[in-house]
Amino acid sequence: MKKCPYCKIEVGGNPVKCPLCQSRLIGEGERPYFPEKSTLQFRSFLYKIQMFIAWAVIIAALGMDFLLGVRFPSFPDLHWGLIIVMWTVAFEFVIMKQFKPGTASARKLSIMVFLILILLTVTSYYFDFLWLTKDWIIPITIAATLVVNFVLTMLDKQGNAITYLLTCLFFGLVPFWVMYILRKDMPMTWSICLIVSITVLAAAIIFKGRTVAREFQRRFHI
Numbered sequence: 001m002k003k004c005p006y007c008k009i010e011v012g013g014n015p016v017k018c019p020l021c022q023s024r025l026i027g028e029g030e031r032p033y034f035p036e037k038s039t040l041q042f043r044s045f046l047y048k049i050q051m052f053i054a055w056a057v058i059i060a061a062l063g064m065d066f067l068l069g070v071r072f073p074s075f076p077d078l079h080w081g082l083i084i085v086m087w088t089v090a091f092e093f094v095i096m097k098q099f100k101p102g103t104a105s106a107r108k109l110s111i112m113v114f115l116i117l118i119l120l121t122v123t124s125y126y127f128d129f130l131w132l133t134k135d136w137i138i139p140i141t142i143a144a145t146l147v148v149n150f151v152l153t154m155l156d157k158q159g160n161a162i163t164y165l166l167t168c169l170f171f172g173l174v175p176f177w178v179m180y181i182l183r184k185d186m187p188m189t190w191s192i193c194l195i196v197s198i199t200v201l202a203a204a205i206i207f208k209g210r211t212v213a214r215e216f217q218r219r220f221h222i
Contacts, residue, residue, distance in 0.1 A: 002027040050095065054088050061085060075127065083123055090115050105156075106149045110167045113145045139193040142171050150200045153208055172197020 001010045002025035004018040011018065014029030064070040065081025072080060094112050117138055124133040149167050176194045180186060 002029050047095070051092070054092055058085050058088050061088075078126055083126065086122070087119055090119055106152045106167055109145065109148065109152070110171065113141060113171075117141060135187045136189055138175070139187070139189040142175065143193045143196040146172055146196055146200045150204060153204050169201070172201070 001012055002015065003010050004021065004023055004025055006023050007018055007020045009018070009020065011025055012030060014031065015025060017023065018025055061081040061084035063081075065079055072078060094115065097108055097111060120133055120137065121130070124130045146167070172193060176186075176190055176197070179190055
């Protein structure tokens, strides 16, 4: 058992410093009382590696763009380094949300998809493929997200059905009506997205209706 030469106390296990004065302990240590959290340490190490890579990408992109003046031939006035920074920061935000405990899978997926679609819209605007993003990529991605969230609804065992229903409303119905107000000639992809949204919403209510009712009572004390 280790001892502190200043506090004159004995400390079990195999610590390095005294818990009272933080001085280095002397003597032979024992077997640690608590197992080492090797999995958490490994995940923390991986997170630091990807953080370093992200900062390296940001510094390199800004340096090449603003210091060296590297430009795309087709877009000579575009500061592409800012777009790289935007995507890298968003990636870090998504990584932090994935590591955050206690968040429903549908909420994580919805936030990630929503953020990616916003960044993709901004990027496509500057690279002149906004029409492809607006008429094809966004509605197809939303429809796929709704289907995946419905699968998560059926697999969820922790009472997060409201999250899935709100996701159907927010991702399926709201964008369709916004697009309908802005432009009357709706592409076929957006119409299909609306059909998928209503179908998934109806299925979620049919299969999870009682769960949603109990969740409303629990959350709002009805």
